[in-house]
Amino acid sequence: MIFAILVVLACSLPGNTHLTKAKENEGSTKVQPGIEVLLESHLDWIKGKRVGLVTNPTGVDSNLVSTVDILYEHPDINLTALFGPEHGIRGDQPAGAYVESYIDERTGLPVYSLYGSTWKPSKKMLENVDVLLFDIQDVGSNVYTYIYTLGFVMEAAAEYDKEVIVLDRPNPTGGVRVEGPVRTPDTVSFMGRFLLPVRHGMTVGELATMWNHEYNLGVNLKVAKMKGWKRTMHFEDTGLPFVLTSPNIPTTETAFLYTGTELLDDTSLSTGLGTTKPFELLGAPWINGEDLADDLNGRKIKGVSFRAAYFTPMFGNYQGQRLGGVQVHIENESAINLVELGLHIVDAMKDQHPEKFKITSSYDSLIGDKRVRPMILEDRSVEEITNLWKDELNDWVHNVRNHYLLYGPYPEKAQPYKNKGVLGIFPYDLELAPGQSKDLTVISFDKDGKKINIEPSLLSWKVEGDVGSINGNTFTAEKAGTGLVTLNYKDLQGKRSVIVAQNIINNIRHSVNPGYARVVFDLNKNTDYQISEEKGLLILTVPYAEIGPPLSTNENKTITIANSPIISKVTFDIVNGHTFEARFHLKVDKVRYEDPYFSNRIVIDLMNN
Template identity: 40%
Template structure:
């Protein structure tokens, strides 16, 4: 079994003793025995001054883009890092000036736009030059650490769904992302990563022996995480990404989509490791609530061959090609940003959207990020811990 950074720290909690400690956690901060990290650390004699919770809240009770208010259940002061304004995404100095050490322990899912590591990066910026220590308790990347996929993040497209300078599927752990971010940003930050034991880069989460605790309301299973780096792109369109159903991100569509036609178009692309099955579904909330939606369901048949970001791009492109009048890229405020379309914020630039709109073939679109991915594989080597 893989031993997480939290389990390793609990064996030797000395670095936290006699310090005023804050935790950035949610319900995924658990030991291998499913004890919450804040409780286990308190029993080990660690003084926990406060808890900071990310988007969705401490127990992942809130949906996406919903401000998080008071949160009971921890027995410790909980401060939200996701409110109703962009200013709430990082803590005020008054919430860190009484601290000696901040500990980050949240399960990520391996995609640049999953917001927890962006919360981590913003907190690191807050601590820059303060002398307050920052510690990351490492956890597995559910998608493994071998593959990377997707376009780069352009500087003027930075947002809460894009802060780390990595591909969409980055193949890094939280600790490795922290090391990379400190170096790229040149932060004056005392950073320590408590590594895992027995984790290998070729492991998917269900090979670790660890329990899966849903890190957010719409991430119920490891299978959801497998498709998320691509299917999250539907958030930037008028298509349902399956929120409001029991299998979010594994299916998507719209009331005007004809499932058989979409499945045929996608399966014709011959994407490795995935079969698209025509379906109908009815979301209980969010997009197309209480309406019958036509679409497809993604069946991943070969995880190692499957390229989730490419599959998501193929999905969006196929729908736009088949139903250009009905399809739309969303405009307006998305994760506190209205400067760019949501799809562009997710992909890190306007290029992918423009290629789709201009009718570029899928093969040409995918080639647009291949060189960057090769360069990133080399650049990331100095930050790898495993």
């Protein structure tokens, strides 16, 4: 009798409510997401540790119970901090919006924004965390920001000696098809150092595994793999509920089509934002819907059909205007080449009124290859464009991607990933000016996640490319150019790309936003810099630097910033022969600031007090 009462009490405790629901749901879905597998099979990974969670509304179990609530209420889990990506942890922020950190009302835990003043968790954010869990539903596109938030989380975890566990989820575009150009370094923006094709066909757990090895991040990484997921599955096959991944990805159809129809962005065409069918309704004010549907259906694009449509966006591009276009209807997901689909739609719309079609330079970053935009403007065929990258893509698929797959059925000649340990090299960005030196740090974990004590005498360094030399663990840049630093340690190998060039500050831009002012320095490459403070001043210095155009044409060496309560101007010059110095003239004695990471830029956000 006493035992029965105890059982009833245990099941009624708040900490067990969601666990009971998960148990009740076993067998009703084909796929178990990573959060359920973690609790069922790997609780020892986090028990007794301080847990940080990177998530948003898509982080739910198969009963739609939030991962935040599951972990917070679990009696054996110590959840200490929450981290939110673009759109925030509750998903209520619009695309691209600056998201502040705050205290979560439901749990009382700090929520640190990773899409605001910083994209990378700071040491202070992680001071009460031992292990970081990542539980966010991705959409399978290389321009969706959540996976890059994971990349920055991994970098911070390695830097501050934290573990990372990815709670894996399905890829809505499937795990078979891989399409589009592999992103080139000169098209990087938020995407950091991680170069992917437009459609990568990998889960978030597979991406994390690949990045950890291919970029030698040196993260103590584990993946709570899904149970029951197969590469050939569509999201509808998983039996899992779909939660809108962002405000404009409300359905599984949208999540699937996004990777293709997003390729209309950065043009004068509408992707349907501001309608109830974003990324399905596509058009422009000057498009005849019937003619467009006839053209696209006549192209016999596999897996889809097109219906003439007219719509009026409630916000975004062409707000309040009546647009002509089409709605894309999915007939066979497995047959659809999403990148070709997007390019065909762009081509067909452009053909109706070439003089009204516009495409911005930002398209290079969208598609990840600077060769594409000129070819679109030259009216080259979709086949010609996609032939550009076929060999490069096949090489990446066979020699990189296919080594890190965690789920079958596996492609021909591919084998399941086997963890043999990981080697990390710091810093990640080895970009110096001639004469600069940088100490390199090495960390390593074995296949079981145990940290390896590095024996310095067994480190074997090599520099390729005639750009510098290594003495001990110190690299010294000697000659301008690009090269590669390679490392062999026992049976592990690592590499780090090297760029040696004078630091060039090309431009200074600024914006005044609600709550903060942002000053951006455009550079030719990533570089070291320092920020110091004096009364009424913030001083930025960049060593081994020179001023390039268009900034060099600013004879007054002054950037005036109007309408900001924080800063009046930025003055700049070269001091001590080779150091760039920028002085922020403040309207207050002291200011709170952040310097979020951006590739090839220095960004300073000055906060209103």
